[in-house]
Structure formats: C-alpha cells, structure tokens
Amino acid sequence: MTETADHPDAYPPSAEFAAAANVDAGIYERAAQDREAFWAEQADCLHWHERWNQVLDWTDAPVAKWFVGGRLNVAYNCVDRHVLEGRGDKVALHWEGEPGDSRTITYSDLLAEVSRAANYLTELGLTAGDRVAIYMPMIPETIVAMLACARLGLPHSLVFAGFSPTALRQRIDDAEARLVITVDGQWRRGTPAPLKEAVDEALLAKGDVPSSVEHVLVVRRVGTEVEWTEGRDLWWHETVAQADPVHEAQAFDAEHPLFILYTSGTTGKPKGILHTSGGYLTQTSYTHRVVFDHKPETDVYWCTADVGWVTGHSYIVYGPLANGATQVLYEGTPNFPDEHRHWQTIEKYGVTIYYTAPTLVRTFMKWGRQIPDAHDLSSIRVLGSVGEPINPEAWRWYRDVIGSGTAPIVDTWWQTETGAIMISPLPGITATKPGAAMTPVPGVSAAVVDEEGKTVRRGETEANGYLVLDQPWPSMLRGIWGDMERYRATYWDRFADQGWYFAGDGAKLDVNGDLWVLGRVDDVMNVSGHRISTAEVESALVGHSGVAEAAVVGASDETTGQGIVAFVILTAEATDTGATMVDELKAEVAREISPIARPREIHVVPELPKTRSGKIMRRLLRDVAEGRELGDTSTLVDPQVFESIRAGRTD
C-alpha cells in the first residue's frame, strides 16, 4: 500500500511485475492518438483468411461494422491455429468434474472434437445462419459445441443450465433454434439433476404450435435414464463421437453473427444480445492479454463464471482460447465436497490468474480465512473481479488472503452488451484503488455525464452521473435479435443528440479522474452478479392466481450485492395469506425463471405506493425494504399507504 497525496490508499504494481508486464504505460497514448490504427494492430494478432480493408464503418450508427471486408473463422483462431503453429500438445483445458473426475484436453484433442462436432452438425443439415440452443453445464462438450457452431457460422444461444423450461422455451422460440444441445443431467452437490427432462418439457407443443426444434443432441454426463423421442433425440456418443475428426474451416465475414445471448432488460421479455465475429474476437483476446497480463507459455488461467453467461463466453471460451491459454474449467459449486474446493484446485493446477465475482469473494470471507490459509496459493499473480461493484473490504481481503498481499486486482467493468472488458486497471501499470474500476482500457472511451449529457466534474461527489460510452468499440453488440427498434430505444435514445451508448449504470469520477461504477440506475437488479429485471419477477408473481399486483425492488444484501424483495397484493381467490403463500410464491418465481430469481423476501401488503399517473414508486419501496426513513412521498396518491405496508410486513 502506498500513501500518495492524491489517494491515501492506492496499490501500484511491484517494479518486478511492471517490468515483466505485457504492456507499458505508453499503450494509453498510442491508443488515444489513433484509435482505429490501435484496433487494427489488435486485430492483426488474429488469423484472417482475408484481411479487412476498413477498420470501422459507423455510417449506419448505432449498428457498427468493424474490420469491413475481412473474413475469418473464429474456431480456427481458437483451435486450429495453435495446432498448426506447433502447440497441439499444449493443454487447453484442465477440466475438473464435480464428483472428482477430471480430464486433460490439449489443443490437438480440442481440434479433433470440434471437427467431429462440426462434421456431424453439417450431416444434420445445419447451414450457416441457423441457430443452435445450448443448454449445458460446465463440461468440455459445452465448449466443443460452441466452437463447432462458431466453425460453421451457426449462431449459438447458450441458456444457463439453471434456467427453467419456460425460460428455455422463450429463448428457443425467440431465436427459432433448429437444434438443442444438452446433457442427460448435471451434477449438483453430489446429486445428478435432470436436464434433458427440462428440454422435453420446454419442447412440448403449445396448442397447435410445435417448437422450431428438429433435433435434441444429448451428451451423457450423469448416466441416469432419460425419456427418448425417436427421430428427434440423438446421443452425442453415438453421433458426434463417431464422426470424422478432420474438418476444414471456412471463412466468414467479420460481421457474421457469432452468438445471441439473452439478458434481462427493464421489461419482462429478455433481450437477445447479438454479437458478431471479427470485432468481438479482437477485443476479447486483446483484453484477455492485457487486462490479465496473460502469458500463454507460463500462465494457468481460471475464470470461475458459468459458460452460460457472457463472462464464460468471452473469458472462458473466445478470449482465452484465441490466446492459446491453458485453463481450468470446474463443473461444480465452490463448497462441494467442502469449502476447500477452489483452493485445492488452484494448488492442484498451479493457477496463476483467478477471475471471479465479488459475491463469491464475500462468501469466502464468511467461510473464514482459515480455509484458503490452509493451502499454498503462491502461484497466483493476478486476481480479477467482475459482475458488480466490489466493496473495499472484500477487495482488501481478496488481495491479502488470496493474493498473498501482492497480487494486483483488476476490477473489470463491462456488460453482456459490451461483449468484452471496457473499464479496468491494467495490472502492470495502474495504481489500483479498492472499489474502483479506474479507467477505460486503451482503445475504449467512456464518460460520466449528468442528465443533460454534460461531463461530471472530477471529485464532485454530490453529482454522481451516468456512465456512457462515447465511441464505438469492436466487441459492441450489433443489435437485439429480432427487435432493432428496442435496440435503439434501450441504449441510444437516452443520449441521442450526442450519439452515446447509455450503459444503465451510475458512476462517479474521483479527484484523480478515476472512475467508480455505482450500479444500475434502471429497474434491473444485480443478484450475485446476475442480472434480473424487476419486471420479470413481477410478471412471474402475477402469473400466480393468488396475486393481483406485485412490485419488486432490489435491496442491498451483504453477500449477494442485492437481494430481491417483493411486495404483493393478493386476489380474493387467495385462500392462504400467510407464510405458506409466501413460500409458494417464492417457489413459483424460482420455477418460472430460475432459482437465482427466488425473492429473498415477499411481503403481502394491502396496497402499493403509486404516483398519480399510476407508476409504482420503487424508490420508496426500496426505502422500506432497506429499513430507511421514507424519501419524498408528496407525489403519492395516498401517502397513508406506507403505514399499511409497514404494518403488513411479516419479518
């Protein structure tokens, strides 16, 4: 820790780390001088079947084209290239199964598997542009499936394996997927949980309308019995595993769609965020290289995210594999069979770069430092954080206990929409501050502005502003699948005059001009780093016959960042009005959306606070949920409503 006049609590890298780092401070200036030349240089780290002739075409803003005219194959870049350059024996994945089984997969192995899958998907009649839904846990076949899709130009849509059949069906329908790839079941704390069954349920005809899915390809993971629909269902081991392990990758346009990933917005319907190929791969691989100071020859990298979220896409699959990384992939929960699992895994493989979420750091803190202290974690040299603001206390604990008091922490701000890291320290350059994401990475431009779009002045603590991105970036989303109007309205209308992307986050600049992300300013909650909209949970609640009206807010939570708190008005039909009803409603939300969305508290209330125009005053409900004095209630129709809400609280 260094005491500087500017900031009493900044942590510069050691001289030794700085000297060996992949980049030096000059990178910021070089990028600022000529952004497009800078990005071209990063794109040149990839293999292009045909080089582009224009770095950026922004004439159709807000839909960017990057590396115009360029052609590449994303899977070739992530796999073939390393084998062709003589690194076929290098380990790509140290896979650690939850029950204790493990597999080592080299780049040559990965090439054979991906080629087999590509040959079989072709045999199934899938052609470039067709969509494939992938509903799978953290096993190597999930990555193989993603790369096979990328290889064939089939945009994939990963659906997190914790999501419900309803959520899966909604995503399948929206993307009109022709194929679903799944498993018989997944390991969850020592028990096999069915997953194929959820697919069967999701694919049931709705009235006369069958789903768009023609085939379900099933990997056997847990070995339990599954129902089988002849003609539709196919075992991976009888098909893909038997296919030819040689496949020649074709090049696709730089703007060919790579994947769709659904995320929560402010309405009940999830948005299918669309990412394309060349710019996405350029920025994910560049950021993985500079933000984690990744050195392919010596590092063992571990990102603990699930592959079903964007962090898994960008920092387990595409970024690290494009960089020829050796990484750990772990199937299960951090406390199976006990709370030592992560630290044992770090010791076992000699993990050097560890990237996780603040909620998990806080969970580790709760379990106690004696657990990591029982292990040799000295291999760790860089720590990463993502998903929500990291509180300074957790930050310091992370550095001291997991990083031996020396490992730099990169607090990386980005979104499903941005595709790759946007704001983060660089570990060999930045004097980091606990809780601050610091500055945009070289090549990226961001600003903190007020309501009118005027730049917020440094150190103005009163005036927290909005985080905007004022220049296009290579891995930016190219739209919302099937709804370009919503794309414009959601991200580009707020600061339309300036042509800026509005991230939905609040932020402030400190006296040094360093950026602190403060969290969402819209009706999106962040629970353990997962995005859930209030509207989504409200719609699941009112879907229950006992609920007339519902209002949902995110209230701060010590471990999960935010917890979901719901206020419901029951219908006349609701026979039970007490604890059983509350439990049933919690279960209903978990079933409809996912266990992640299960409300922490549900309060049955006689009324909800509304403005004269009928809008629910969430700000006031948040005050109630967090036990604060009420803010301004003067715009309420009936200020008395809070007396009854407070009286109705059952906790």
Ligand code: WT7
């Ligand atoms: C939202 C995006 C980025 C991959 C995982 C989440 C919050 C993310 C940080 C950070 C403060 C952060 C923001 C953002 N967020 N990283 N380092 N500091 N907040 O992706 O589900 O698209 O959520 O997560 O609120 O808007 P996502």
